[in-house]
């Protein structure tokens with residue numbers, strides 16, 4: 001049986017869902033950056049409503065139980081999204097962000113510090129993505145939002 005790990009870019013409604021961080025708009029039109037919470041904040045309806053009129057996953061990074069085989073990014077062994085993030089995106093920080101899930105994070109468990117150095121630039125639902133980010137999202141996940149798991153990254157329409 002596989003160890004239960006947490007996906008650091010998840011959706012409301014999955015087991016153990018909590019707010020990992022809040023997406024801060026980039027300065028001077030730059031890329032957004034996640035500010036990680038230093039406390040455990042379970043996701044509730046009231047918390048999600050704070051994002052209105054935006055979708056919660058535009059405003060929050062949510063962590064919840066990795067959906068493994070139910071997620072389009074999982075290949076049976078690895079999270080391919082985490083692999084592409086490390087292979088394609090530049091590092092945006094040089095130290096490990098003070099997130100609250102490192103011990104159980106699938107991306108960290110799989111890719112180590114390289115995932116953490118790229119993690120703050122990830123926005124789960126993004127309506128304004130670069131070509132590079134489209135490559136990271138991957139073709140198979142363009143329908144991710146309607147997928148049963150719906151974790152990882154979704155390009156808004």
Ligand code: SF4
Pocket residue numbers: 008020096097099100101102103105106107108115116117119120
């Ligand atoms: S900073 Fe690292 S350990 Fe924390 S959520 Fe991101 S990838 Fe996971």
